[in-house]
Structure formats: structure tokens, C-alpha cells
Amino acid sequence: MNPLPNAFSRRTLLLGAGSTAALLALPACGGSSTETPTGNLSSGGDPWKQFSGTSINFISENTSPSAAIAANLAPFEKLTGIKVNVQQMDLDKVVEKCKLDFSSGTAQNHVIYADPFQVLAPLSEGLADLTPLIASKDYPPVEKGIEDFIPAQLQSLGRYLDEEKLFALPYDAPTMILHYRKDLFEKYGPKMKSDLGFDPTPGENTTWEQYFQMAEWFNQNAKSDVKYGIGCQAKQHDSLQCDFSNLLWAYGGDYFEKGQELGRLSSEDPGKVTVNSEAGVAAATFYKKLVKVAHPSSTTWDWTGLADAFVAGELAMCVNWHEFAAGEEKAFPGKIGYSVLPKGPVRRAHNFGGTGIGINANAKDKELGAAWLFVNWATSPETQLMSLGSKVGGGTPTRTSVYELPEVKAEVTKSPSKYPNIRTAPAVLEAWKEENIGLRPKVPQWVELDTIIFTELSKMLTQDGDPAATMAAMQDQMTKAMG
């Protein structure tokens, strides 16, 4: 029924084995590489203006940078004369609509929020390779070059299987770090230190075991100020897997044989599922112990619920995405501290939740050109700076140069800060280092695996399951899902 597989195999025969790479590169539409359409260059010669009058659609998860951009599109429209409709919805809907859109052969949404797990890995053939657009002299250059993007992020969010191709530019970079109430640590710190026998202030030296002890200590000794020491994002949701992954990696485990490499370029063969390792069971055992001392509502919270509770003053510490800093700063100005995550027996790992934006491979001509101008603009240092200070947003820059701007650096320790999210910069910059970043595997089956992981963990937490049995069941189902 489908002519494509035959066409592929015939070509394979004709071109021989040497061209398998070229074959992989074939986008779904059958063309070779992304075209670089030009618009009306003669009028004034401003490359930003060449697609003036075009209208494009940007589909995005409702994240801070998209909210900031949606609320402040005027500069882009003025710069280019292109009209952009930003449509924001939850990630499930984004994926649903991308799947439908890619299936139609034409582009309804031109700029795509390319979640690395739900869009990039399973649907990379539906995304245009940006390399020719970046290289083309007909467009304004990417300011400060591609090198300005934090390297680990560019690799993780933009590439998939093929080192030569770039499917998306890093757009946001939420990362899990430790959030804690500095005021409480100041008040109780000395007593905690004498009770527990270590310096409680979260930082480089804190271990997961100490985090657990501090949680317990708060539960027993600080009821008048705070209900519980910690909260977890342990709802049966992606968040539960995110929360747990930090521990799995810290204990030296990983989801697949090829481990962290799958979060970078990834591989068509991820190797065996390895979640049921000794490290995996140890991490699950510890996580179960941790949730027991956490706020009892933890099993209903995803990251939003956890952030709400932290902002409502119910918790002394939590592990959450750093982009919540803006909201926390509003509730407790200057009183929230941020640190790297505690370390485990093997390493320290911070789950990285960034996303890139890319272009629908079905976009053509003016719309393709306009989409590229938008992607270029939306990930530029100026736009990231704008988004960082936006009232509705509070973005998370993905470019080194933004973090080095003097006006940004100056805000790191200020309160009230013009850029509240930047208060987390010391922690996240540390977290993004090669040895500290935690990358989930980019495999097309990830959503299904994710569902298995958080469902099994949820059972373990709410039905008092045995960690070893949980990991065994997880291993079993994941292996089956990989086929």
C-alpha cells in the first residue's frame, strides 16, 4: 500500500551500501536536504524583511519562553513583517497535533516545539534539517554562531542519530536543582548541625542520605514554621520518572546499556534495558524511603503541584525545575536558595528538561523561510534576555553569552531581581557540566517506557510495593516495549 518502502529498497540497491547515511537523511517527503528559499530580497536588501507579509504558525507547549514570546511578538513583526500565531497547549496536545500534522504531507504548524523525547526522537523525519538554513548567505546569520549555545544542550536537543544534521535550536533549558528556604536554614541551621553532625546548608557536599535526614529533622523539629521538610513530585506522571531518574543516575544506574550517550546523539540500538541493576534497586529503595518522609500529598503532585506547595510555604526543601524560581521569588523575595542536587554513591545527576524549536519538514517556500527567521530570532540572545525579564514568563536562556552579560551577572545575587530565574545560574551552570547533567534516553519508544517507569514507581509508592520487584517488573515491561 505504501510506495515508500519499495522506493527505499530499490534505491538502496542502486546506490550501494556506501550511501546508507544519505538514505537515512531522506526526509519523509522524499526530497534531499532542506531547501533555502529566498523571498523578496531586492526591496531594500534587508534579509530580515524578505518574507514580509507571510503568516506562520508556531505550536508550543505552554512554557515560560513561549508565553513571553506570545506576549511580545511586536518586535519580531516589526523586524520582519511576518505574522506569527503562537498556539500554546499542554505537551500531550502538542504531540497529538504534530503527529496529525506530519501525517498530512502539508504544514499547518510551521515552527514546532520539538520535545526531544516526544517529537524529536519519534518524529525526527518530520523535522527539517536546519544546517542548510544556518549556512545560507541569504539569511541573517545566527548571532554569535551556533557555538554560543551551551554545547551539551545543542547536542541533546538538536541532534538525533546523525551528527551532520541539526533538527532544532535549544529554546529552553529547565533543569532539576535543589530549592530551599534560606530563612529556615538560617534559623535552624546550628541546631540541625549539632543534632545531625554535619553542615546542613545544601551544597557541593550534601549527599542524598543527608537530604533524607534533614527532611526527617524538619518534620520533627520545625512544625511551627513549615509543615514538612521536603516534597516530591510523585504523581503518576512524567514528573515521577524525572524525580526518580536523578537518584537512579546518582546511584550509578541507567535505563539502557548505552546509558547517557542515548541522551546526546542517541543510537538506533540502545542496547539492553538495564534498569533492574543493583544500582536501580538501591535507588528505588531510597526513593521509597524518601517519599515516606515527604509531604503526604507528594503522590498527587507533579512539578506544578510541588512548586505550588513550596510557594505556599509548606516545605523547607524540594527538588524541582529551576524555572520555578521566578514564582518562588515573588512569594519569598530573597529567601530562597538554590544549589546543585545532592550526590549519590556514584555521581551527581541533574535531570535536564530542555527543548528545542524546529521547523516542520513539510513547510515550503516563503513559510519555510519565515519559519527559519522566527526560529533564529526566538533563540537569539536579545530574545532570550527579553524572555528572561518578561512579566508573564521568566525564560531559561540556552546561550552562554546571555549568562555572561554584565547586566545579567549583576542580577544573580540581587533581590528583588530583574531576572529572578537568573538567581539559579550558579547552580544550573554547574548542573550542565558534562559530569553533572542527567540525560534521559532519546529513543522513539520513550513515552511508553516513561509511562511504564512512572506507573510502576507509582504502584510501589502507593501500594507499598517491594523495590526489587518493582524494578524487575519495570525491566520486564520495558524490554517488551522495546520489542
Add this chain to the structure above:
Amino acid sequence: MSAAVEARPTAEPRPQLRGKPTKERHGFRTFEFALMAPALLVLGLLSLIPFVMLIAMSFSKVKTLGGVSLEFAGLDNWTAVLGDGSVWASWGRSLVYFSSIVILEMALGFVFAVILHNLLRGRSVMLSLVLLPMFLAPVMVGLLGRFMLDSTIGLYAQLMQALGLDTDVFAKTSTALPAVIMIDVWEWTPLVALIMLAGLTSVPPATLEAASVDGAGFLRRLFFIAVPQMMPVILVALLVRSMDAIRYYDIITATTNGGPADSTKIIPIRLYEMAFRFNNQIGRAAVVGLTMLVFSIVLANIFVKVFGEKGAAHVTNVAGDKH
């Protein structure tokens, strides 16, 4: 299948005065069919094509990238779905969810209707108030439920806390399902009440005047005289709610999204997961969809058989009394 159509066999023996002999059958070239034609055309296009595609997809490996394409896969999808214990478990939960919703909504809807029917003053104001929830989109209702029951900021959660009750209803496997059921009941009981109220209005007024009799007599009349007369209406309410109770998943998506520990993962959530969240499982989703359709049809048949005929008999009796 409507109660109305079921009523026909019982109505047949009565003298027909429609100007034509009783036994005459209608064909396709009649005024009646001409009236139906435009609607049937629209429905045919909107349902037959997807239905055929659904069947085709259920036997195929479906690829969506670069245009939908089907590759014949035999019974792969069917064996995968029918052999998947988690799908069966999900069906089990769906049955609990479904029957709780329908039973609670029918019972409460009836009670609401009787109360409103007997209210002498302020009935229309009360009716407007009671009907409010059904005017909110289910996705809004789900979010509102989450807001009201949020253990940190929710009004109901705080009231429950004041009563010393456990407030994390979405956190425990034992309370999550009842919670989403109650949210659905909150939204759709008004619709059932509205339909039931319509039914009550058609019952001769004297039957139900609570004023005329004591409580016990009232209840007796209610159940032995009014309810049988209302059978067609009850069937309407039952069918409307069961069709949707098995299809809709907006409320659960907005609250628990299937958790905790899968305790609220009913079959349409599983279907959505296969169709859109997971990679390359649209064929399996089609299988689940078809089994859902079969389930609804069988169920509707049973309802019509059980309630339809009983109700139809009463309708004819009442109609006979009137003339």
C-alpha cells in the same frame, strides 16, 4: 435505537388512522425517507468512512509520517491488544467507573428531578442553579475539581481537613477513582435531572402531588405509577449518559491522568495513550476503539430490550387512557 421505535410493535395492533391501511410498509421513495436523506448522507460520510478506516487500521501497521500509510499486519494488533493484561485491567476499571457513574447519576438525577418538581416557589431559579455544572466544558470541570480538591489551596480539601478527613483524594488508589467519579457525577447529574424532570412533567399532575398524601403514599405512587410511565425518558437519560460515560476522558485527563498506580486509567485513556502518546501504536488503538464500539452497541441493545419494551407498553397504556 430509540424508545420510540421500540414502541412501534406494541402500537401496531391499535387501529391506525394515518389515512393508509395498517400493514402497508414504507420504502425508500417516500416523503418520510426524503426527510431523512440529508441527515443520513451527512452521517454516512462522517461515520462510515472513519469506521472503514478504523477496521483497516486495526489490521495494519500504521505509519503517519509523510502521509498516513497502512501496511497489512494480519492479526498482530488484535493479538497484541487482546493478549495485554493491562488492557483487560483497564477494562475492569472502566466497568467500575462506568457503572458507578451511570447508576449514581440516574439515581441522583431522579432525586433532583423529584425535588425540583415538587418545589412550589423559586423552581426556575433553583433549576437554573442546579443545571449550572453541565454548561461547563468537561476539561474545565476536571480542572475545577482539581482546584477544589487541591490539598494546598482547595476549598473542599480545606473543609474536609476541618472535618478531620483525609484530603489527598487523588493520591491514594482507593480514593482517586471515587473522586473522579464524583466529579463526573457533579457535572452530569443535572442533565439527567433535566431529562427526568421532563418525564415527570408528562406524568398526570395528580399522581405526584405530594401535598395530597403522606410521605409513604407519595413514594409508593412515585415508584409504582410515575416511574413506569417514565420508562422511555429513563431510557433516554440512560442511553445519553452511557454513550458518553464510556467515551469521554477529559475529566480524568485534567485530574489524575490515569494514576495513581493506574487506578483511574480507564479504557479511553489507554486508547488515547496508544493513539497519540506512544510511538506507532495507532493500529492497536483502532482495535481498542472497535472493542469500545462493540461494547457500547451491546450495552445499548440491552438497555433498549430491558427498558424500552417495558416503557413502551406503559406509554401506549397512558396514551390509550388519554383519548
Add this chain to the structure above:
Amino acid sequence: MRRRSNLQKWLVPILAVVVGLWSAVPIAWMLITSLKPQTAIRTSGITLLFAPTLENFSNLFFGGNKVGSFLVNSLVVSLVSTFIAVALGCMAGYGIAHWRSRHSKGLSFWIISTRMAPIAAVIVPLFVMFRTVGLVNTLPGLIIACLSFNLPFAIWLMSAFFQQVPKSIEEAALVDGCNKFRGFWSVALPVSRPGIITTAVLCLVFSWNDYAFSSALGGPNTSTLPMAAGALVTQSGIDWGLLSALGVVVATPMLIAGLAVRRHLVTGLSLGAVTGE
């Protein structure tokens, strides 16, 4: 006058108030929340004293989501699809109620079974169909999508209503020399007016509330209000103030519609309207 029993005097009004509260409290709370400033919402304590603000509403309409155009889309889609569903539904409902054929049972069952289609499963085929004929991200496309669930519903409900029109009335008309069309148009339709209104209100509610179809088949230019609800659940938190304001906006038009036809809903809403009082 008969003496009112205590049952009717006390019990019924008390129960009615309980029922009213059960339904209305969450909605009242939503209304209150929509008028609260952000700081009064996110506290763990019941706040009733606060300085009311329209901030949430202004953010809703003038913020990033442009709810105003969503509202217009929702109104157009629901009203037009309801009108078509009720018009075609009346015709087909009348037809099927009077069509004496051995196929009528099967036909009416098929009609109602189309309302049972599993939503997530039929979205893929519907999308492909709509895309082929260019209906995706258009208002007519959404209107047609609403017809897929409202039309069978309207036919089914209307056939039940027409079935209950006393035969004597229609017979009298036919005896008077009316043809079948006049029998439908001038006799059955007017008599069934309360039924038509009920059907219309229910169709309106279903299309107004639809999220699954409109989110899959709509697009940036055709988003409806329930889409806005989905968009307000952001990664960095749910803005309950905004969401409550949206809830108020969503409920108000339906409430107005409901109030406008209240007379019919209260007194005439009956499957056998003419046989009752």
C-alpha cells in the same frame, strides 16, 4: 385548597437548597476566585475578604491567549452546528418516527450507534478526511465535526418527541386535507416546540463543551474556549485566577441561553409536552 403537608412545606425546600448548593458552590467559588488577586488564591486558608479585581479578566482577554477570538469561534461553531443538527434532526427524526419499513429498526440503531464512536480512535481517520478536503483549521470543519456527535443525538431525541405527538392531532390535520409536508411543518413541528428547544439546548451544550474534536481538528485560527482552558495549564503552574475567569466566560453564554428558554425548560420540557397538563 388542600392543606400542604410538612413534606412539601419543609422537606422539599430544604432538599432543594442542598441540591442547589451541591451544584452551585464550586461555580460560586470559581466566580469568587476569578475576582481575586493572585496573592489571595495561593494561600492555604479560605480567603473570603479580598479586594475584588478584574485583573484576571483583562489578562484573559488581552494576554497571550486572545480569548476574545476563541469566544467568537466557540459561538459560531456551537450556534451554527446546533442549528444544522436541529434542522436536519427534526426532518430525519420525523421521518424515522413515521417511516414504516422493515429497515427502520436497523436504521435508527445505526444512527444512534454513530454517536458512540470512540473519540481518540476516530480522530486519526477524521483528520485525514478533513485534511483531504481542506477542512482542518476552518470553522466549517469544526461545525461538521460537531455534527458527527450532535446530529445522531438530535435525530434520536426528535424522533422520540415526534413519536409522542398524539396521533389524533396529526390525523385531524390529514383529514382536513393537509399533505404530509403540511402535517410535518404546520402540525408536528409547532406542537414539538419544547422538544426542539430541549434538543437545541443539549446540542448547544455538547458542541460548546467539545474539546477532543476541536483541539485535534482546529488550529491557531479556529481555537475554541475549551482550548484556552488547556492552554492555561502551563508547565510553570496553573493560574487558577485566569482559569476561573475563563470558567465564568465559558459558563455565562450557556447560562444566558438557558435562562432565555427557561420557561420552556421548566414548564414545557417534557417528552410528551402536549399530553401532560
